[in-house]
Amino acid sequence: MKYRKYVVDSLYKVLTEGKYSNIESVSAMGRMEDKKEKDLYLFTFNGVLENLIFADWVIAEYSSVKLRKINANVLNIMRSAVFQIFFSERISSTRIVNDSVELTKKCLYKSTRFVNGILRNIVRNKEEILIKLDGIGGIEGLSIKYSYPMEFMKLIVEEFGFEEAEKFCIASNSKPETVFRVNSSIISRDEFLKKYGGKYEVKKTDTSNYGIIIRNIHRLQDMDEFKNGLITPQDESSILVSEILNPDKDSRIIDMCCAPGGKCLHSAEIMKNTGKVICCDIYGHKLKLVEETALRLGLENIEIREQDGLELIPEFFESFDYCIVDVPCSNTGIIRRKPEIKYNLRVDGLKEIEEIQYGILENASKYLKKGGRLVYSTCSVLDNENINLVKRFLENNSEFEFKGFEVGGKVVSEGYLQLYPQIDNMDGFFIASLVKN
Known part of the structure; x- marks a missing residue:
């Protein structure tokens, strides 16, 4: 079926060229007409990304060639097949192997026997493979079973504990609602x-x-x-950021890192197209998308500005009633939407990210009027990017304090909210509401 070639092409673009999986999948499905093909494409493409380390572990068990020396497209054909062999009940193993071999003939003919031999071996030994995986256990077992790099898996276990870390992995590998x-x-x-x-x-x-x-x-x-x-x-947890901000009509708002625009444009909607929202971001091409979305939504109370949040702008000092500080982060809360985050995260680079977050928050605090409110948010589940960073900010800025809010019919008197995919069935998000006294 044609979808398998689309899966292999998309995997190459994401894993080799660094494209975003959500954007690539929309692009690929736009070129397909048959609904069944689209469903199989999406199931297989996302499934391989969610289970990449597991698939590679299985292939490595039966391949005489190191994975890094296998042609990228041939490897992606085998990854797709392994995912389907272990996770699909709709497609027979015989069909999976035959279709994969036929695609290999067209892709790199000389690898046909190699692919055929490995996949048939895997099918014959499927139960033994699962038994071997169950016997590994510990952090290494979690790493293979849920396809998290070991360094990342250690971080998650340190953050949550072993049992909760496994629940987080299961939730982050699940398909979210639209x-x-x-x-x-x-x-x-x-x-x-x-x-x-x-x-x-x-x-x-x-x-x-x-x-x-x-x-x-x-x-x-x-x-x-x-x-x-x-x-x-827009995911529910992301919607809550502007809902918690809840700006009054005719207010002035600045969004320090606005792209792709969900929170700043939602704030503009809440103000019923009144006031002014200054939408800042460092990337001009992303700001164009924000501008296009604003046009589609009929919003006229926004102003687009290409601006680095780490650059202090004196003209902004004490000029805004509200600040949205949704900073760049590890993205550990949205893995279920972008599985490649698992493989791209540099654990040794988190300290650098935290300093960027803190710098943007410091600058935003200077732009807020006295009595104004600021919402700090990330799509991370890591405390050092979230509550620990905000507490550090409050220790250094005594004029700020947490401001309680109501959300979902509940009063959050602490002034901050941490959401987890395995608990709240939403993207992992941290949202803190601060007031400048």
């Missing part, structure tokens, strides 16, 4: 559900007042509700 934010400057969530509830399989999110879950969507760009700016994709 969540959208309803554009409240055009239509309320209740109105949207009343008008379109019969058209889609849709329901409200449990915590956010702006989120909806829509199932069985095949091409977002074809939805009239998307094209007309009524909805935009």
